[in-house]
Amino acid sequence: MNYTPGNPHRARKRFGQNFLIDHTIIQQIARSVSPKAGEIIVEIGPGQGALTEPLAERAETLHVIELDRDLVPWLKVRFEKHPGFRLHQTDALKFDFAQLAEADKPLRIVGNLPYNISTPLIFHLISYADQVKDMHFMLQKEVVKRLAAAPGEKAYGRLSVMVQYYCQVNWLFDVPPGSFDPAPKVDSAIVRLAPYKTLPHPARNIKTLEKLVTAAFGQRRKTLRNALKTWLGAEQLEGLPVDITKRAEALSLADFVALSDAIDDRLNEGP
Structure with missing residues (x-):
């Protein structure tokens, strides 16, 4: 979730909302994604649009998926000036991402994922690996540790093995609690997941x-x-x-x- 001035909407605990307010971090994420012409960018949980703004400026096509219906009218007004902007008011866990992909334009997915749904949402998105170029996520730091962990490390587990089966995992940088409003009680981190075009270790079943x-x-x-x-x-x-x-x-x-x-x-x- 992201924050921008001018919107009085308060973060909702039931949606796991923590709005990103650190403009240095926002720009760092946008540079990491670095949208190019012809790409389809999908942002999960735009919140109040802080990251949506630099993405919309760079992206030819930007789909945003927001569950909180109270944010939808405000997001539409703010970003309707961008011709490639499309808003979907729905639950990302139930959304069919395949409908957004085009044959020569795989999806690039970005999101500040609520901690309470991050793992099931990652597994949901991996089911669309053939149609996704990469995914950049803000996650609880402990979840990123698990995603990137190697054999023998304490954090290594089911999430590590199954995500690494499908994706190359790159831990990009950490984000402190003070970068959010309200500040979470945990550290966060940005991770890049890039689905393999050819699986390095394909299982028979x-x-x-x-x-x-x-x-x-x-x-x-x-x-x-x-x-x-x-x-x-x-x-x-x-x-x-x-x-x-x-x-x-x-x-x-x-x-x-x-x-x-x-x-x-x-x-x-x-x-």
């Missing part, structure tokens, strides 16, 4: 990979063998391509995919 990663990190203090015991029989647990005496946080994305493919083979074996 994505559902098996998702189930494996969820099971492995659901019991992260236990070994993989313990996490898999209710899924595979004793014989099926032998000879897997990954050492299942390790814990989940020790496995790389490539390890998880290799293990997922092997499990998928064993689950599909005949009697």
Whole structure:
């Protein structure tokens, strides 16, 4: 959410609103996105339009998605002068982003995501990875740590593995609480997620990979063998391509995919 003078709208806790008021940070985000001619920019949660302004000045087409209906009339009045501006009053978690993409113009998505929906919204957006060039998000710093974490790090988990399966993750810069009104009780950070055109480690069955990663990190203090015991029989647990005496946080994305493919083979074996 973003703030600009002249709009008396107060941030609403139920929408997770914290309006961005630091103009240095606003410009830094706009420079990181750097819209080019012919691109389709999508901003989630424009709020009071502080980031929307520099994006609208640079973007040929700018779609904004705002849930708070009280902000919609004000946003329309403020930005209707931009011919490429389109406003959608809806919930981003339920929005079909594919309708905005064009064959030769993949989407570039920007947003200051409310902390309470950031993870489910990221997974929702990843489902449109084929139509997205990149995504720049303001998130709680702890969430960015999880997105960017490597094997062996405390923050490494399901979110790390599944987002890194689809996207290159770049932690760009941090944003202090004082950059917002009201100031949140946590630090924030800007991250860039760029979906791969060709997956570096494609899994044979994505559902098996998702189930494996969820099971492995659901019991992260236990070994993989313990996490898999209710899924595979004793014989099926032998000879897997990954050492299942390790814990989940020790496995790389490539390890998880290799293990997922092997499990998928064993689950599909005949009697």
